[in-house]
Amino acid sequence: MCDTCGCNITPGNGHLVASGGKLSRTADGKAAVTILRSLLDENDLQARHNREHFDQHGVLAVNLMSSPGSGKTALLEATIDSLRNELRVAVIEGDLETENDAQRVRAKGVPAVQITTGSACHLDAHMVHDALHHLPLDGIDIVFIENVGNLVCPASFDLGHHRNVTLLSVTEGDDKPAKYPVMFRAADLMLLTKIDLLAVLDDFDPQRAEAALRNLASEAPSIRLSARSHMGLETWTTWLRQELHAQRQRLAQHNSARPAIQPDGRLMHHGTTSLVHSKYVFSRAKP
Amino acid sequence: MHELSVCQALIAQVEAVAVQHGATAVRSIRICVGPLSGVDPDLLQRSYPLVRAGTVADAAVLVIERLPIRVRCERCGLESEATPNRLICTHCGDWHTRLLSGDEMLLASVELEANDNRHVPTVWA
Numbered sequence: 515m516c517d518t519c520g521c522n523i524t525p526g527n528g529h530l531v532a533s534g535g536k537l538s539r540t541a542d543g544k545a546a547v548t549i550l551r552s553l554l555d556e557n558d559l560q561a562r563h564n565r566e567h568f569d570q571h572g573v574l575a576v577n578l579m580s581s582p583g584s585g586k587t588a589l590l591e592a593t594i595d596s597l598r599n600e601l602r603v604a605v606i607e608g609d610l611e612t613e614n615d616a617q618r619v620r621a622k623g624v625p626a627v628q629i630t631t632g633s634a635c636h637l638d639a640h641m642v643h644d645a646l647h648h649l650p651l652d653g654i655d656i657v658f659i660e661n662v663g664n665l666v667c668p669a670s671f672d673l674g675h676h677r678n679v680t681l682l683s684v685t686e687g688d689d690k691p692a693k694y695p696v697m698f699r700a701a702d703l704m705l706l707t708k709i710d711l712l713a714v715l716d717d718f719d720p721q722r723a724e725a726a727l728r729n730l731a732s733e734a735p736s737i738r739l740s741a742r743s744h745m746g747l748e749t750w751t752t753w754l755r756q757e758l759h760a761q762r763q764r765l766a767q768h769n770s771a772r773p774a775i776q777p778d779g780r781l782m783h784h785g786t787t788s789l790v791h792s793k794y795v796f797s798r799a800k801p
Numbered sequence: 802m803h804e805l806s807v808c809q810a811l812i813a814q815v816e817a818v819a820v821q822h823g824a825t826a827v828r829s830i831r832i833c834v835g836p837l838s839g840v841d842p843d844l845l846q847r848s849y850p851l852v853r854a855g856t857v858a859d860a861a862v863l864v865i866e867r868l869p870i871r872v873r874c875e876r877c878g879l880e881s882e883a884t885p886n887r888l889i890c891t892h893c894g895d896w897h898t899r900l901l902s903g904d905e906m907l908l909a910s911v912e913l914e915a916n917d918n919r920h921v922p923t924v925w926a
Contacts, residue, residue, distance in 0.1 A: 553811050553832065553840075553906045636803055667803040670839035670906070692886040696839040699888075699904075731872065731888040731898040 564674025
């Protein structure tokens with residue numbers, strides 16, 4: 515999906531919908547209305563609005579994604595403690611039910627809004643928008659959005675955040691990036707969590723997990739850490755400081771950032787391929 | 802999983818297009834889905850009848866075009882077909898590739914119906 519028009523045409527699929535392409539005409543020869551819009555257009559529009567809101571407050575928004583139980587909330591608790599005297603943090607929590615995670619974060623003295631999705635398996639931009647109405651951003655440096663624990667659906671939804679962080683705990687298996695490529699392709703950073711447990715696990719090889727990430731053509735860095743033993747925590751907070759600094763520099767130049775999930779729009783607008791972005795054609799049967 | 806909400810977004814877009822063109826019904830909807838979009842075409846097809854019911858697309862056929870994954874190597878410059886968890890260059894084996902196609906989730910076209918006696922602008926694709 516591109517930055518400008520929200521379309522989703524790439525050099526790889528443009529020929530299908532361009533004039534004369536096989537999607538420009540139906541089987542019985544009728545011309546079709548050509549739309550060329552992302553199915554998640556409405557979500558992306560809301561996400562753009564959310565991003566503007568974050569940007570107006572100079573906030574870096576980080577989306578945390580992983581399977582349930584990989585240690586997202588524990589990571590947040592350790593991160594809040596570590597940054598306490600330096601950066602102001604707020605949290606949006608997503609779960610199907612309960613306020614448990616928001617309560618854990620609030621116990622650390624940090625504002626937190628809990629979204630309970632009922633049965634929805636992911637957060638979308640509209641849910642985050644509603645949550646932002648309950649979360650004043652004045653004076654906040656970083657907003658963490660803890661997505662619903664799920665390695666599938668959250669990867670497809672832009673929430674208006676700036677960076678995706680995907681956690682993989684060492685109890686899960688080092689082939690997760692190969693099994694869930696959509697999720698790990700979306701990662702700007704992969705965190706290998708519960709790394710202190712490697713001492714008692716002989717079947718997780720961090721290098722294999724990192725190699726599986728490279729097989730997805732991802733350049734995302736990987737950090738090995740343990741929220742409990744604080745191993746690697748400094749590397750993680752350094753990454754956060756650098757990202758916040760980079761985001762504030764972009765904002766000073768009236769730019770923002772989007773997570774790793776949408777590389778093709780940039781390709782479109784910087785490439786030489788010329789395609790019609792949004793063409794509405796209405797036709798009757800050919801005489 | 803989230804295919805139902807994607808399908809709801811699809812129908813909302815189709816309804817908007819139908820209203821914009823003064824259509825009385827939608828005959829077919831064609832979408833393009835790549836394996837890396839995170840949407841399963843079969844689940845989408847199954848949730849579709851539930852979502853279209855009672856809308857202008859009540860009788861519309863949903864055609865799903867499945868797109869292949871293609872990458873271009875930034876090292877050797879060649880293009881290759883790839884699989885979802887192996888996006889490396891098949892020619893030189895390098896992992897510095899750029900995705901050309903395969904993560905699309907795209908509403909490609911809609912075939913509309915209008916009353917015959919009403920003038921509608923005709924533009925050939």
